[in-house]
Amino acid sequence: MNIRPATANDVGEVLGLEQAIFPDDAWSADMLAEGFTSEYGHYVVVEHEGAIIAYAGAYHLPGDEIADIHTIAVTPGARGNGLGAELFDGLVAWCTEDGAQRILLEVRADNLVAQNLYQSRGFQTIAVREGYYQPANVDAFVMEKRVA
Numbered sequence: 559m560n561i562r563p564a565t566a567n568d569v570g571e572v573l574g575l576e577q578a579i580f581p582d583d584a585w586s587a588d589m590l591a592e593g594f595t596s597e598y599g600h601y602v603v604v605e606h607e608g609a610i611i612a613y614a615g616a617y618h619l620p621g622d623e624i625a626d627i628h629t630i631a632v633t634p635g636a637r638g639n640g641l642g643a644e645l646f647d648g649l650v651a652w653c654t655e656d657g658a659q660r661i662l663l664e665v666r667a668d669n670l671v672a673q674n675l676y677q678s679r680g681f682q683t684i685a686v687r688e689g690y691y692q693p694a695n696v697d698a699f700v701m702e703k704r705v706a
């Protein structure tokens with residue numbers, strides 16, 4: 559297993575995973591490409607036996623108080639083995655080392671697994687965006703961790 563920075567060459571493979579894992583809210587190829595190539599982003603992919611099995615990314619503008627965790631996903635067969643936690647800890651560490659004082663993310667109200675992960679890392683819900691995810695009409699929880 560190899561964790562490495564995401565590149566523009568990974569967009570096609572990650573897009574396929576994204577559409578399978580987030581059928582209602584998948585990012586487009588352009589959004590992924592922008593994240594993977596932004597100088598202010600930190601996106602990684604995890605390869606295992608020649609295939610990408612997980613990816614994660616965050617964004618922070620230099621000098622900004624706030625960093626955003628944009629995405630984290632592990633393919634179904636690789637879940638439950640600590641990989642999501644390892645990637646998430648890596649994003650939090652990058653945001654912190656890059657100078658952010660607050661880290662924000664959004665999570666579906668019905669995604670209890672992800673909420674468990676974030677809460678176990680000290681994130682708290684600070685706002686609810688009602689009906690943010692459409693057409694399912696699911697709320698978004700905005701979660702925050704203060705790191706300074």
Ligand SMILES: CC(C)(COP(=O)(O)OP(=O)(O)OC[C@H]1O[C@@H](n2cnc3c(N)ncnc32)[C@H](O)[C@@H]1OP(=O)(O)O)[C@@H](O)C(=O)NCCC(=O)NCCS
Binds near residue numbers: 579640644669670672
């Ligand atoms: C959320 C996700 C990234 C977690 O990845 P993972 O590799 O399975 O997670 P880990 O094995 O590292 O577990 C990390 C924590 O997640 C939570 N968790 C994992 N599996 C869980 C389950 N089946 N039920 C409840 N909580 C669970 C626990 O808090 C766990 O910590 P613990 O082992 O100390 O209890 C993965 O489930 C996933 O990709 N889900 C689909 C995409 C998604 O929802 N992304 C988040 C969008 S906001």
